[in-house]
Amino acid sequence: MNNKIIYSIVVPLYNEELVIMESYRRLENVMNKTGEEYEIIFVNDGSMDSTRKKVELICEKDTRIKLVNFSRNFGHQAAITAGMDVSMGSAIVVIDGDLQDPPETIIKMIEKWKQGYEVVYGRRSKRQGESFLKKLTAKTYYRLLKSMTSIDMPVDVGDFRLIDKKVCDALASLPEKNRYIRGLVSWVGYKQTYVEFIRQERFAGETKYPLSKMVKLALDGITSLTYKPLTFVNYIGSFCLVGGLASSIVIIAKHLSNKLSILSLGLILSIVIIMFGLLFISLGVMGQYIGRIFDEAKDRPMYIVDNIVNFRKPNAKYESGPK
Numbered sequence: 001m002n003n004k005i006i007y008s009i010v011v012p013l014y015n016e017e018l019v020i021m022e023s024y025r026r027l028e029n030v031m032n033k034t035g036e037e038y039e040i041i042f043v044n045d046g047s048m049d050s051t052r053k054k055v056e057l058i059c060e061k062d063t064r065i066k067l068v069n070f071s072r073n074f075g076h077q078a079a080i081t082a083g084m085d086v087s088m089g090s091a092i093v094v095i096d097g098d099l100q101d102p103p104e105t106i107i108k109m110i111e112k113w114k115q116g117y118e119v120v121y122g123r124r125s126k127r128q129g130e131s132f133l134k135k136l137t138a139k140t141y142y143r144l145l146k147s148m149t150s151i152d153m154p155v156d157v158g159d160f161r162l163i164d165k166k167v168c169d170a171l172a173s174l175p176e177k178n179r180y181i182r183g184l185v186s187w188v189g190y191k192q193t194y195v196e197f198i199r200q201e202r203f204a205g206e207t208k209y210p211l212s213k214m215v216k217l218a219l220d221g222i223t224s225l226t227y228k229p230l231t232f233v234n235y236i237g238s239f240c241l242v243g244g245l246a247s248s249i250v251i252i253a254k255h256l257s258n259k260l261s262i263l264s265l266g267l268i269l270s271i272v273i274i275m276f277g278l279l280f281i282s283l284g285v286m287g288q289y290i291g292r293i294f295d296e297a298k299d300r301p302m303y304i305v306d307n308i309v310n311f312r313k314p315n316a317k318y319e320s321g322p323k
């Protein structure tokens with residue numbers, strides 16, 4: 001019997017006890033329809049609820065379901081990376097565990113892959129059940145990022161996508177730690193296309209992406225793909241210098257012709273505060289890049305695995321093998 005795994009479905013999970021069973025049911029239902037071998041890799045990103053227990057129960061009954069347990073919460077992008085690192089399929093699908101990405105769309109992605117596309121991303125034609133602010137910031141951010149990079153990046157696209165094994169290998173060869181995977185997928189190239197889907201409301205529970213994580217991801221996207229913000233800081237500096245020089249010339253000229261009007265203290269103070277604001281923003285922009293250089297220099301692993309369940313052979317990354 002040919003039991004080579006064709007599809008690997010990677011599902012990051014962080015405190016998803018309310019959705020995991022339904023997520024498994026829907027994914028299994030869809031993948032059984034393909035009639036081909038598959039594995040579902042749940043990556044438990046340090047959940048503090050019963051997510052781990054629930055996935056372990058599923059793993060006991062169904063050996064196609066695999067589990068990677070992190071030693072703590074390392075974040076969504078690290079969880080996706082870990083899932084891709086251990087995947088054995090010829091095509092790998094990354095999908096959120098909360099059913100906001102409808103599993104049924106995977107079938108359409110597979111069709112495109114069979115037509116020869118190596119990346120099939122899911123484009124959100126509509127987003128349901130998300131706040132106006134989230135939709136607006138996401139829309140603005142994707143367009144801002146696209147305008148800043150020379151890479152052909154699709155907009156309104158998250159991490160829900162199918163990638164061919166060779167794209168997965170190309171991503172694994174990139175050493176950076178603060179990953180913005182959707183940007184890196186555009187960066188590696190290959191033959192790409194998309195399928196549209198309606199982003200659903202979360203099945204249950206709440207978002208695991210508080211503002212701080214969202215900002216970190218957004219900054220990872222910018223800093224990993226472009227250094228335009230640093231160029232922008234240059235422009236601010238040049239603009240202030242030219243403005244300062246021009247106003248000095250005017251003041252000197254007025255002084256020489258005895259028409260000097262004394263600038264109010266309030267105005268001078270405001271200018272100083274604005275200048276300090278710009279200065280600290282510039283330092284902050286540089287800090288974002290320097291912090292990431294620091295992270296890369298430390299060369300710590302992106303994640304630490306506590307244990308893995310249902311993996312048939314030891315993966316190179318986990319020499320101790322399955323427990």
Ligand code: UDP
Nearest residue numbers: 012013014045075076079096097207208209
């Ligand atoms: N997630 C994760 N680690 C985290 C945060 C989120 O593995 O630190 C998972 C989460 O369980 C979900 C997916 O990543 O399967 C997307 O997260 P979420 O639905 O909370 O993000 P949103 O859709 O609200 O942007």
Ligand code: MG
Nearest residue numbers: 096098100202
């Ligand atoms: Mg979600």
